[in-house]
Amino acid sequence: AQSVTQLGSHVSVSEGALVLLRCNYSSSVPPYLFWYVQYPNQGLQLLLKYTSAATLVKGINDFEAEFKKSETSFHLTKPSAHMSDAAEYFCAVRGRPDNFGNEKLTFGTGTRLTIIP
Amino acid sequence: GAVVSQHPSRVICKSGTSVKIECRSLDFQATTMFWYRQFPKQSLMLMATSNEGSKATYEQGVEKDKFLINHASLTLSTLTVTSAHPEDSSFYICSAREGPWSEETQYFGPGTRLLVL
Numbered sequence: 001a002q003s004v005t006q007l008g009s010h011v012s013v014s015e016g017a018l019v020l021l022r023c024n025y026s027s028s029v030p031p032y033l034f035w036y037v038q039y040p041n042q043g044l045q046l047l048l049k050y051t052s053a054a055t056l057v058k059g060i061n062d063f064e065a066e067f068k069k070s071e072t073s074f075h076l077t078k079p080s081a082h083m084s085d086a087a088e089y090f091c092a093v094r095g096r097p098d099n100f101g102n103e104k105l106t107f108g109t110g111t112r113l114t115i116i117p
Numbered sequence: 118g119a120v121v122s123q124h125p126s127r128v129i130c131k132s133g134t135s136v137k138i139e140c141r142s143l144d145f146q147a148t149t150m151f152w153y154r155q156f157p158k159q160s161l162m163l164m165a166t167s168n169e170g171s172k173a174t175y176e177q178g179v180e181k182d183k184f185l186i187n188h189a190s191l192t193l194s195t196l197t198v199t200s201a202h203p204e205d206s207s208f209y210i211c212s213a214r215e216g217p218w219s220e221e222t223q224y225f226g227p228g229t230r231l232l233v234l
Contacts, residue, residue, distance in 0.1 A: 041208075045225070105163070107161045
C-alpha cells in the first residue's frame, strides 16, 4: 500500500520568501512522486514529477523538489514566493497496478499556501 | 500540453434526478480515464478507473449503480450520478492518460461542481 503525508495544512510565507511544502510518502514499490497545484474551483495542474531519474526535479514556475529515499520525503520548494503562487498543493504517489495495468495515484490531504504581501 | 475538458463546470439539480458529467480529452486519445471526488478543503478521492471499451473499476465503498461510468470512446468518458441526493454534492474531477503509466502523465480536467438541492 502507499500513502502520502503532507505536514501543515496551511503555510503562509511573505512575498519573495522561500516556499517549503513538506511531503513524506510510504510505498511498497519504488515510488513515482508528483506535486500538483490547484487554484480555486479548478482542476489539478502538474508541477513536477519524480520517476526514478534525477533526485532533484525541476518543475514549472521555478518550483523544484528533491527525492530523499533515506527520509522518504519529497518536499517542494521555491526560492522566492510570488503572489500568484497562492493555491492548494497536493503531493501524490503512484501505486501498484491493478488488473488492467492501471497505477493509481494516492493524494495527500493538501497544503494551502498563502502569500503575504 | 494535453488538455482535458469537463462539462458542465457547474450544475444544480433537484434531489432524485440524475446528472451526467462529461470528460473529454481534446488533443489526445485517452486509453484510461479516472474519476475523482473532492469534498471541500479535502484531498481527491479516486472513485473509479475506466478503460476504453471496458467496464469501470470502482474503488471500495463507491456504489457502481449510483455512479455510472461509461468510457465509450478514446476521447470521452461520462459519469452519471443517478438519483442524486444532497450528500452527493461535491466537486468531481476527471483525469485522462494516453498510454503506459511509465511514459504518460495524468492530465486533469477543470472539475464539475455538483449541488443537489
